[in-house]
Amino acid sequence: MKGGAFHIGSDDIRALRELSGALDGIDGMISAAINRTADWAQREAVEMIESKVAFPANYLVGEQRLRVYSSLPSRLSAVITARFRSTQLSRFATNLPVAGKRVTPRVQVSPGRDSEMRSAFFMKLKRGTAMTGNVGIAMREEAYDKYAGAGWSGYSWEGVKILYGPSVSQVFSSYASDSLTDIGKRLVLEFNEEVKRKFS
Known part of the structure; x- marks a missing residue:
């Protein structure tokens, strides 16, 4: 291979x-x-x-x-x-954002293991897919630097890290x-x- x-x-x-x-x-x-x-x-x-x-x-x-x-x-x-290409972490979300309300993302990357990401938040993105719309999961850089297991980040934007899971x-x-x-x-x-x- x-x-x-x-x-x-x-x-x-x-x-x-x-x-x-x-x-x-x-x-x-x-x-x-x-x-x-x-x-x-x-x-x-x-x-x-x-x-x-x-x-x-x-x-x-x-x-x-x-x-x-x-x-x-x-x-x-x-x-x-x-x-x-790495997979947006929002693909693994087990809950959804609610307009006008802060919702803490929950993700399941390993089957059967649901994790709440208290330092993360849903964020509207320019691009999206039929499944996730135009929503990603992000963290502020200072929180990301301290957060073990936050996942690989593809890019930063105005002090924010967009989070990704495995490809x-x-x-x-x-x-x-x-x-x-x-x-x-x-x-x-x-x-x-x-x-x-x-x-x-």
Whole structure:
């Protein structure tokens, strides 16, 4: 795995060629098997990531933050890539701001662990998304400097720090190699199924 990208191919393909010999249309079958394996690996990765970090529902796949680039018969490899950009901490908020009222943000980054951020506040931002609108979670710089576990901050603005949680790439890179150890076995399984479909 390199730079937040997980590759399916190379050594696995050589093994399939050794197993199959000179089957007619082998590249098409290998490509289809790679793509089915990549889809399986993406599902496994989503389950793994969501067990470690409480990303919102459909956050990872719905907007292709964990994306599969499929194989072709002319390019026998697939790649799963993860978004590098850090995630606004407001994505993990378990409460919402109320107009005209100060609301202390509560966030859940680790599943099942809800934390109140007494030194933080919701802040209107220029940009937003369908899920969070144009609201972020921020701290004043003097409070941020004293606050353990405030999270990575992307930038400061007029004495305020906008807070971020982990990126998809950080989590994916940390755990993918451990969670996708059976990728070679899965590819062989999918290839065998392709052979059965073609010659049954």
